[in-house]
Amino acid sequence: MRAIPAASAVALLGVAALALTAPAATAAVDGGTTPFGFSVTPATVAPGGRVTLGVTNCSSTATASSGVFDTVNIPAGRTALATVDWDARAGTAYQVTFTCNGVTGRTNLTVAGATRAPVAPTAASTAIAPAGVRGGLGGSVGGVTGGELAAGTALVVVAAAGAVHAARRRGSASRAH
Structure with missing residues (x-):
């Protein structure tokens, strides 16, 4: 019976985290x-x-x-x-x-404030040296979208609710024996 209020609290924390981390979009x-x-x-x-x-x-x-x-x-x-x-x-x-x-x-x-203008390529700068695969870009390639942020928050909420549920079951099972 107590798992529902705990899950509600975890869900509210997830929503609060989502609201605080969502980028402000102005238009x-x-x-x-x-x-x-x-x-x-x-x-x-x-x-x-x-x-x-x-x-x-x-x-x-x-x-x-x-x-x-x-x-x-x-x-x-x-x-x-x-x-x-x-x-x-x-x-x-x-x-x-x-x-x-x-x-x-x-x-x-x-x-907004000025940024550095792109440098025009020259013949020397456009030559590509042979190299291996460029790895390690991971999440640095693009920004985080609202959908990705919501999905991540949902996963955290589900994991936390599952942990609370498992802990309560384990506690009630040990008291029964």
């Missing part, structure tokens, strides 16, 4: 002045960074354009990625214009 979103919705996520990005452009309630392909990235086509019901120019000025808010069925809406995209 520049339409203020409701157009018949369609649009967003730029994140609303602040470093030069050379990528943003996700989204449009809702648009029955055709929409476009997003800005002075800080090339014009991007956004298929109906989908999102698209845009790469911010490396020479974008840090601290500057650039206007992003979304167009759907001839109607336009605008929001801002702010460029």
